[in-house]
Amino acid sequence: MTRTGPQRYPGASTTYWYQDKYGGDxxxxxxxxxxxxxxxxxxxYEGGAIAPNLTAVPDFTHKKLVWYQHFDFDVSSRALAHTGSVATNTLNVVQIEIVGTCDPVAHGKWGSAPHLYTPELPDWVIRDLGAFTKWAHEQHGVPLTSDVTFKAYPASRGPGNGVRMSDAKWLHFSGHCGHQHVPSGNEHGDPGLFPMAAVLAVARGGTVAESLLPEVADRLAHLTESVETLTEKVDALAQRG
Structure with missing residues (x-):
């Protein structure tokens, strides 16, 4: 199959290059x-055995992401399970690993040690993820869309997490999704509550501040719903008493 467009993300290091070892489709x-x-x-990545196409590593000193590329953009990488009836790694997907966590337990454990936590990504990370997303769109036609819900970890974990795609949807999907959405034996919940809308907004030309407004509004709505539910439960308990 012809691979259209540039295969290396500009500035990405190939220090950890695994395509020569594992090939790929x-x-x-x-x-x-x-x-x-x-x-x-x-x-x-176990010597490249479970490597993605690219890894984004945070440089906290210079407030930028440092990119490492392991496979060409249009070559299948190896970070997804594929034990079900539909293809995963080879189904026209490029895979991006962000060095960090979506797990609130790990986030709390690491404390003040510099790290990325996906529900609270700094502006400069969203900026650089948006730049990559824009490049993938302009150079490879990846749609600037995502019609899936990014669920907070650990509720995002498991085959029945409520957001994992059916085989049929996965086979016809295009745009942006997370590991938590991929079927065919995948049970991981990463990248958790990932600010996909903000990243896409930056890719479309918006500022980081503008891109975060929908995320903030959405979280406030969820918080309001939670408070209302809790209030109803308290009122019900009071009435019983």
Whole structure:
């Protein structure tokens, strides 16, 4: 299959290059799958056996993401399970790992040690993720869309998490999703409550501040719903008493 467009993300290091070892299938990518490594530093992905196409590593000193590329953009990588009836790694997807966590337990454990937590990504991370997303759209035609819900971890974990796609939807999907949405034996919940709308807004040309407004409004709505539910429960208990 012809691979259209540039295959290397500008500025990405190929220090950890695994395509020569594992090969991979040629594709025409129409989907980005986002992951988190659940660690604080770049991993070797078991020698590349479970590597994505690219890894974004935070540089907290210079407030930028440092990119490492492991496979060409239009070559299948290896970060998804594929034990079901439909293809995953080879289904026209490019996979991006963000060095950080979606797990609130890990976030609390790491405390003040520098790390990324997907529900609270700094502006400069959203900026750089947006830049990559824009490049993937302009150079490879990946739609600037995502019609899936990014669910907070750990509720996002497991095959029955409520947001994982059916085989049929996955086969026809294009745009942006997370590991938590991929079927065919995948049970991981990363990247948790990922600010997908903000990243896409930046890719479309908006500022980071503008892009975060929908995220803030959505979280306030969820918070309001939770408070109302809790109030109803308290009132019900009071009436019983």
């Amino acid at each position: 040629a594709m025409e990518v129409n989907t980005v799958v986002w992951h988190t490594t659940e660690g604080r530093s770049l991993t070797d």
